[in-house]
Amino acid sequence: MKLEFKTQIRVRYVDVDQSGFVYNGNYATYYEVGRSEALRQMGHTYKEMEDQGIVMPLLNQYSRFHRPAYYDDLLTVVTYIPELPKAKIRFEYKIFNEKGILLNEGYNELVFLNKATGKPQRAPQWFVKLLENHVLA
Amino acid sequence: MKLEFKTQIRVRYVDVDQSGFVYNGNYATYYEVGRSEALRQMGHTYKEMEDQGIVMPLLNQYSRFHRPAYYDDLLTVVTYIPELPKAKIRFEYKIFNEKGILLNEGYNELVFLNKATGKPQRAPQWFVKLLENHVLA
Amino acid sequence: MKLEFKTQIRVRYVDVDQSGFVYNGNYATYYEVGRSEALRQMGHTYKEMEDQGIVMPLLNQYSRFHRPAYYDDLLTVVTYIPELPKAKIRFEYKIFNEKGILLNEGYNELVFLNKATGKPQRAPQWFVKLLENHVLA
Amino acid sequence: MKLEFKTQIRVRYVDVDQSGFVYNGNYATYYEVGRSEALRQMGHTYKEMEDQGIVMPLLNQYSRFHRPAYYDDLLTVVTYIPELPKAKIRFEYKIFNEKGILLNEGYNELVFLNKATGKPQRAPQWFVKLLENHVLA
Numbered sequence: 001m002k003l004e005f006k007t008q009i010r011v012r013y014v015d016v017d018q019s020g021f022v023y024n025g026n027y028a029t030y031y032e033v034g035r036s037e038a039l040r041q042m043g044h045t046y047k048e049m050e051d052q053g054i055v056m057p058l059l060n061q062y063s064r065f066h067r068p069a070y071y072d073d074l075l076t077v078v079t080y081i082p083e084l085p086k087a088k089i090r091f092e093y094k095i096f097n098e099k100g101i102l103l104n105e106g107y108n109e110l111v112f113l114n115k116a117t118g119k120p121q122r123a124p125q126w127f128v129k130l131l132e133n134h135v136l137a
Numbered sequence: 138m139k140l141e142f143k144t145q146i147r148v149r150y151v152d153v154d155q156s157g158f159v160y161n162g163n164y165a166t167y168y169e170v171g172r173s174e175a176l177r178q179m180g181h182t183y184k185e186m187e188d189q190g191i192v193m194p195l196l197n198q199y200s201r202f203h204r205p206a207y208y209d210d211l212l213t214v215v216t217y218i219p220e221l222p223k224a225k226i227r228f229e230y231k232i233f234n235e236k237g238i239l240l241n242e243g244y245n246e247l248v249f250l251n252k253a254t255g256k257p258q259r260a261p262q263w264f265v266k267l268l269e270n271h272v273l274a
Numbered sequence: 275m276k277l278e279f280k281t282q283i284r285v286r287y288v289d290v291d292q293s294g295f296v297y298n299g300n301y302a303t304y305y306e307v308g309r310s311e312a313l314r315q316m317g318h319t320y321k322e323m324e325d326q327g328i329v330m331p332l333l334n335q336y337s338r339f340h341r342p343a344y345y346d347d348l349l350t351v352v353t354y355i356p357e358l359p360k361a362k363i364r365f366e367y368k369i370f371n372e373k374g375i376l377l378n379e380g381y382n383e384l385v386f387l388n389k390a391t392g393k394p395q396r397a398p399q400w401f402v403k404l405l406e407n408h409v410l411a
Numbered sequence: 412m413k414l415e416f417k418t419q420i421r422v423r424y425v426d427v428d429q430s431g432f433v434y435n436g437n438y439a440t441y442y443e444v445g446r447s448e449a450l451r452q453m454g455h456t457y458k459e460m461e462d463q464g465i466v467m468p469l470l471n472q473y474s475r476f477h478r479p480a481y482y483d484d485l486l487t488v489v490t491y492i493p494e495l496p497k498a499k500i501r502f503e504y505k506i507f508n509e510k511g512i513l514l515n516e517g518y519n520e521l522v523f524l525n526k527a528t529g530k531p532q533r534a535p536q537w538f539v540k541l542l543e544n545h546v547l548a
Contacts, residue, residue, distance in 0.1 A: 013310070013320070014160050014303050018153045018208055019466045019526075024519075025151060025443075028436030029288050036287070036346075046287070047346040055430045060475045068468065071155060072310075072321040108435075115430075150447070150457070151440050156329045156389075161382075162302030166425050169299075173424070173483075183424070184483040192293045197338045205331065209447075209458040245298075252293075288434050292427045292482055299425060345429055 003081040003134055005038035011073045021068035027104055028061065031093050034079035038091075042130055054124065056110040059088060063106035067097075074098050084131055085123040087111065140218040140271055142175035148210045158205035164241055165198065168230050171216035175228075179267055191261065193247040196225060200243035204234075211235050221268055222260040224248065277355040277408055279312035285347045295342035301378055302335065305367050308353035312365075316404055328398065330384040333362060337380035341371075348372050358405055359397040361385065414492040414545055418448035422484045432479035438515055439472065442504050445490035449502075453541055465535065467521040470499060474517035478508075485509050495542055496534040498522065 009030055017023040036046050049056065069075060080092040088111050095104040114121050146167055154160040173183050186193065206212060217229040225248045232241040251258050283304055291297040310320050323330065343349060354366040362385050369378040388395050420441055428434040447457050460467065480486060491503040499522045506515040525532050 010307075012303060013154055013306050014162060016155045017150055018155060018157050018461075019468065020155050021468060023151050023439075024469045024472060025436045025439030028434075028439065029286060032287050032436075033284075045346055050345075050429075057430065057432060057479065058435045058474075058476050060473070061435060062471070062473045063469075064471045065469050071324075072319055147444075149440060150443050155324075156331065158331060160302075161332045161335060162299045162306075165297075165299030165302065166423060169424050170421075182483055187292075187482075194293065194295055194342065195298045195337075195339050197336070198298060199334070199336045200332075201334045202332050208461075209456055287428055288436060290429045291424055292429060292431050294429050297425050 003038075003131060005034070005041050005079045007034060007037035007077050007079070009033055009075045009077060011069055011071055011075060013071055016071045019068075020070065022070070022073075024063070024065065027063050027065075027095070027106065030075065030077055030095060030104075031061070031079075031091070031106065031108060034077040034093050035091055037077075038079045038081070042134055044127075044130060049124075049127070050115070052124065053115045054121070055113045055115050056089075057113055059109040059111055061106065061108040063104060065104055067101060067103045069095070069097060069103050075103070081131060084128055085112075087120060087122055089123060140175075140268060142171070142178050142216045144171060144174035144178075144214050144216070146170055146212045146214060148206055148208055148212060150208055153208045156205075157207065159207070159210075161200070161202065164200050164202075164232070164243065167212065167214055167232060167241075168198070168216075168228070168243060168245060171214040171230050172228055174214075175216045175218070179271055181264075181267060186261075186264070187252070189261065190252045191258070192250045192252050193226075194250055196246040196248055198243065198245040200241060202241055204238060204240045206232070206234060206240050212240070218268060221265055221272075222249075224257060224259055226260060277312075277405065279308070279315050279353045281308060281311035281315075281351050281353070283307055283349045283351060285343055285345055285349060287345055290345045293342075294344065296344070296347075298337070298339065301337050301339075301369070301380065304349065304351055304369060304378075305335070305353075305365070305380060305382060308351040308367050309365055311351075312353045312355070316408055318401075318404060323398075323401070324389070326398065327389045328395070329387045329389050330363075331387055333383040333385055335380065335382035337378060339378055341375060341377045343369070343371060343377050349377070355405060358402055358409075359386075361394060361396055363397060414449075414542065416445070416449035416452050416490045418445060418488050418490070420444055420486045420488060422480055422482055422486060424482055427482045430479075431481065433481070433484075435474070435476065438474050438476075438506070438517065441486065441488055441506060441515075442472075442490075442502070442517060442519060445488040445504050446502055448488075449490045449492070453545055455538075455541060460535075460538070461526070463535065464526045465532070466524045466526050467500075468524055470520040470522055472517065472519040474515060476515055478512060478514045480506070480508060480514050486514070492542060495539055496523075498531060498533055500534060
């Protein structure tokens with residue numbers, strides 16, 4: 001399996017530092033938008049996850065910067081879910097500019113945390129089912 | 138009365154946009170640091186305020202940009218409290234660079250919001266007392 | 275005259291602070307997106323402005339916070355240009371949530387700065403013409 | 412060799428998202444402050460590097476999140492330079508809270524880019540010498 005989702009982000013003025021390149025920390029935000037829009041494309045939202053008392057903090061994150069992104073670039077964020085989540089979920093990302101040039105790729109792993117108890121838990125069943133359905137689709 | 142507090146902020150790379158100037162939205166953060174350090178200099182923290190169930194959202198904010206701030210500038214944020222708070226509190230700010238040149242000035246007003254009820258309330262008594270004591274000192 | 279432009283912004287997780295509300299400094303970015311998309315809707319970009327050697331730093335900015343914005347809200351930013359620019363240009367903003375409730379309003383004034391000389395200049399002729407054409411349209 | 416530098420960062424309100432934890436993308440900024448203060452502790456600044464026409468974009472970045480950081484935490488960022496730079500330089504980071512608990516660790520690699528030509532170059536001689544002197548000291 002490898003679920004794949006696409007979304008677009010316009011680079012904002014605030015995102016670019018004085019080198020003229022998008023500041024590296026903003027890729028974390030682009031990944032966040034990728035994840036968030038992936039869920040929305042499956043008919044759900046990360047907001048619902050939190051409404052059910054689950055937060056999803058990061059375990060780790062890796063980013064490889066191939067080429068700079070510039071102000072006003074229209075980026076395409078491709079978000080992959082390479083396997084069904086158990087205690088944690090892995091996301092992979094590729095970011096392209098309008099010419100289709102790969103600018104950045106990365107991955108991160110997130111855990112499912114019960115907000116009330118502060119304890120890790122397994123991925124909620126509805127969420128695993130949702131992913132399974134999209135694999136079959 | 139006019140309570141006055143000073144704190145320093147080193148401009149980070151992330152703060153500067155491709156014009157080479159500090160991005161305007163970051164002054165909101167510099168004001169936040171000014172407020173937060175003002176409380177700390179009076180022996181308290183904004184964290185304590187929130188631990189007591191009070192959040193302080195902004196009502197309004199004004200900023201006047203005289204001169205740009207640059208990467209690695211060591212800024213001095215002067216934070217003023219011009220009067221004792223009732224339902225709201227007013228802060229005023231002046232930001233100077235190392236040469237003592239005024240770069241930015243502004244103000245904002247914040248309310249005291251009971252986090253549990255979501256309703257505005259008066260400034261907590263301990264906080265008003267704290268300010269009174271510093272006026273007299 | 276009063277030129278009016280609309281654009282939408284999805285509130286990101288990074289935009290919201292621990293009070294659960296969009297952090298006040300992010301409205302500066304929402305205004306930036308409003309301005310930038312206003313230009314794009316007239317067939318130009320702020321990037322072109324900079325490519326012609328003009329940067330547009332802020333003179334001032336005012337913001338009034340009526341209601342909080344929340345994570346995942348789909349905001350509508352309405353950007354107004356109330357008069358033709360000369361040495362400076364004024365933008366006004368209103369930000370609504372999906373229910374049409376006014377969350378925030380503000381304005382700012384920007385100058386036209388020759389990047390090479392660092393000196394202020396008048397609004398470029400093509401830009402004034404562009405606005406005039408849109409007033410008549 | 413392993414050069415080691417320490418600096419402190421107070422977590423700002425803007426840094427924390429609605430989970431109550433520091434937003435993951437801000438660690439990129441904490442690393443930036445770590446690098447920047449490392450240079451300052453050796454008597455130089457990254458600003459000088461750029462004044463000499465060299466920018467240092469990232470090749471990659473890895474971060475591992477052990478424990479959350481909270482609003483108003485006073486973090487200690489320990490920055491390591493594990494070897495002398497040639498075409499690229501590697502930094503490693505550990506971030507601790509006031510209780511000495513390790514919250515985050517990571518690394519990144521940066522290249523030296525000639526700003527005028529846009530081409531990579533070797534680390535400037537003065538910079539390599541500077542590091543050598545600090546290894547011996």
